[in-house]
Amino acid sequence: MDLMHLEQALVSGSQDEASAAISEVSRCNNKEVALILIYHLKNTENKILRNEIALALSDIRDPAAVEPIIDLLKNPKTLGSRGSLLYALRPFDYSSHLELLIDFVINGNFEVRHEANYLLQQLDIRIPENLINKIKKSIDDYEDRIDLLLETLSQFENEK
Numbered sequence: 001m002d003l004m005h006l007e008q009a010l011v012s013g014s015q016d017e018a019s020a021a022i023s024e025v026s027r028c029n030n031k032e033v034a035l036i037l038i039y040h041l042k043n044t045e046n047k048i049l050r051n052e053i054a055l056a057l058s059d060i061r062d063p064a065a066v067e068p069i070i071d072l073l074k075n076p077k078t079l080g081s082r083g084s085l086l087y088a089l090r091p092f093d094y095s096s097h098l099e100l101l102i103d104f105v106i107n108g109n110f111e112v113r114h115e116a117n118y119l120l121q122q123l124d125i126r127i128p129e130n131l132i133n134k135i136k137k138s139i140d141d142y143e144d145r146i147d148l149l150l151e152t153l154s155q156f157e158n159e160k
Contacts, residue, residue: 041072105120
């Protein structure tokens with residue numbers, strides 16, 4: 001693929017043109033393509049395009065994509081659309097980001113919780129004690145919430 005065509009497609013504003021170009025380059029293992037995609041991954045405000053770029057980078061398997069994807073996962077602008085970004089991490093070494101993944105298991109939406117859990121399950125490393133304690137504390141917090149919710153529900157049901 002012509003790199004200039006890729007760049008033009010990504011800045012064109014046409015979702016179809018950009019998607020077609022991304023699909024075409026996802027089969028390339030080219031450092032220059034990866035750099036262009038990483039630039040647009042970090043700078044686009046279009047969440048559909050951002051997810052397509054992340055998945056293409058996952059297919060290309062350029063390790064330079066890990067940190068930009070992690071940065072986006074931490075960015076509030078991706079709240080509600082992080083599942084594909086997490087999925088894109090699957091072929092990479094993301095083991096230095098255990099705490100972020102644990103946070104997503106604890107606080108993420110359904111898709112994010114399950115994808116983060118999957119990523120953690122794929123690691124063949126020992127989880128540090130402080131992160132295990134974080135999970136235990138979260139369980140305690142949820143038990144307190146459940147108790148309060150059950151008490152509140154019981155009060156409402158008794159009012160009938």
